[in-house]
Amino acid sequence: MTDSTAPAPSPTVQALLADLPVFDAHHDAIQLTLDLGHDLAVGAPGQFDLPRARRGGVGASVFACWVDGHFALPGAPVGSAARAHALIDALHGLCAEHPDQVRLVRTAADLERARTDRVHGAVCGIEGGHAIENRLEELERFAERGLRCMTLVWNNHLPWIRSCQPNAGAGVPEGIDDFGRQVVRRMEELGVMVDLSHAGERSVYDVLDVATKPLIASHSGCNAVRDHRRNLDDDQLRAIAANGGVVGIVFHPGFLDEDATEDMKRVRHGAEYRAAKGANYTETYLAESAVMQAQAAPFALGRVVDHIQHAVEVMGIEHVGIGSDYDGIEHAPQGLEDASGFGALAEALLARGFTKGDVRAVLGGNMRRVFGMVLPR
Numbered sequence: 098m099t100d101s102t103a104p105a106p107s108p109t110v111q112a113l114l115a116d117l118p119v120f121d122a123h124h125d126a127i128q129l130t131l132d133l134g135h136d137l138a139v140g141a142p143g144q145f146d147l148p149r150a151r152r153g154g155v156g157a158s159v160f161a162c163w164v165d166g167h168f169a170l171p172g173a174p175v176g177s178a179a180r181a182h183a184l185i186d187a188l189h190g191l192c193a194e195h196p197d198q199v200r201l202v203r204t205a206a207d208l209e210r211a212r213t214d215r216v217h218g219a220v221c222g223i224e225g226g227h228a229i230e231n232r233l234e235e236l237e238r239f240a241e242r243g244l245r246c247m248t249l250v251w252n253n254h255l256p257w258i259r260s261c262q263p264n265a266g267a268g269v270p271e272g273i274d275d276f277g278r279q280v281v282r283r284m285e286e287l288g289v290m291v292d293l294s295h296a297g298e299r300s301v302y303d304v305l306d307v308a309t310k311p312l313i314a315s316h317s318g319c320n321a322v323r324d325h326r327r328n329l330d331d332d333q334l335r336a337i338a339a340n341g342g343v344v345g346i347v348f349h350p351g352f353l354d355e356d357a358t359e360d361m362k363r364v365r366h367g368a369e370y371r372a373a374k375g376a377n378y379t380e381t382y383l384a385e386s387a388v389m390q391a392q393a394a395p396f397a398l399g400r401v402v403d404h405i406q407h408a409v410e411v412m413g414i415e416h417v418g419i420g421s422d423y424d425g426i427e428h429a430p431q432g433l434e435d436a437s438g439f440g441a442l443a444e445a446l447l448a449r450g451f452t453k454g455d456v457r458a459v460l461g462g463n464m465r466r467v468f469g470m471v472l473p474r
């Protein structure tokens with residue numbers, strides 16, 4: 098188990114986090130349960146588990162069931178839908194085994210009740226619309242099993258939506274196609290939050306054209322601060338704000354800062370990183386992450402605040418949140434090495450001139466509000 102190196106927050110921040118106001122809109126921790134058997138209620142070797150989340154004031158989060166693009170390729174050992182269902186099984190298991198610590202959130206009332214009961218509210222998410230295997234029926238089955246947030250597309254293009262990656266090739270629409278519009282409409286009917294992170298530029302606007310409810314980009318940064326295809330430009334930020342939505346600022350140094358991207362490349366080319374191996378994909382990822390965190394230049398938490406501040410200036414304070422991408426990022430900022438570190442982020446925001454109310458809105462209040470509007474009653 099990793100212990101946070103973050104110093105204890107000030108009494109002001111301790112009081113601010115005491116009722117667990119943080120809502121982290123994106124982490125990939127549940128794969129550590131499915132692939133490596135870690136009980137997140139006890140502890141895990143990655144960046145997110147429930148004891149550390151609690152120390153960091155995290156009262157709710159989206160457990161993203163991330164489906165790697167290779168599951169969508171012919172010859173994959175299991176298909177994309179099966180992989181997502183297995184991850185959802187793992188989340189159901191966690192909630193069933195530890196009802197005193199974590200509860201699956203199916204309705205807006207569940208989200209509120211988890212908060213008042215001081216139990217972690219687990220929103221079930223899927224990252225990668227390939228999980229529905231081009232069938233609305235599969236989406237409906239996921240929703241029956243508790244799916245309440247779906248990142249429409251990951252880094253692999255789909256026949257119905259283009260991702261942010263270049264070079265899509267034939268058969269991929271410029272934005273979304275008619276089936277893509279049906280997916281968005283059905284998600285809204287089912288009370289499943291639409292998540293635009295990873296979507297291509299035109300896809301973002303196409304989805305906003307269809308959307309009748311607020312939506313999120315769960316884990317992205319601002320192009321104006323660091324130009325990167327995974328980030329959003331000011332027009333996109335304004336369009337999401339106009340829709341009533343919220344952008345969760347990601348903690349990944351590679352998206353937030355160009356020098357950090359170059360530095361991470363340097364580590365990846367090193368012998369120790371290349372020698373890091375595990376018994377399966379997830380174990381290899383953890384081994385590589387350990388090398389990355391040890392060898393990459395420390396990444397200043399203030400850079401995260403730069404992106405938050407820019408998003409607030411463009412969108413307004415009600416439209417900015419947090420999506421750490423813990424257990425999906427190999428390197429994390431100083432003080433935010435794991436989910437226990439949100440106090441350090443709160444300190445940095447206060448030091449930058451945010452009020453206590455602003456800090457609570459950004460760390461969780463805004464995400465809570467939009468999920469409350471979209472989830473079934």
Ligand SMILES: [Zn+2]
Nearest residue numbers: 224295316425
């Ligand atoms: Zn992602």
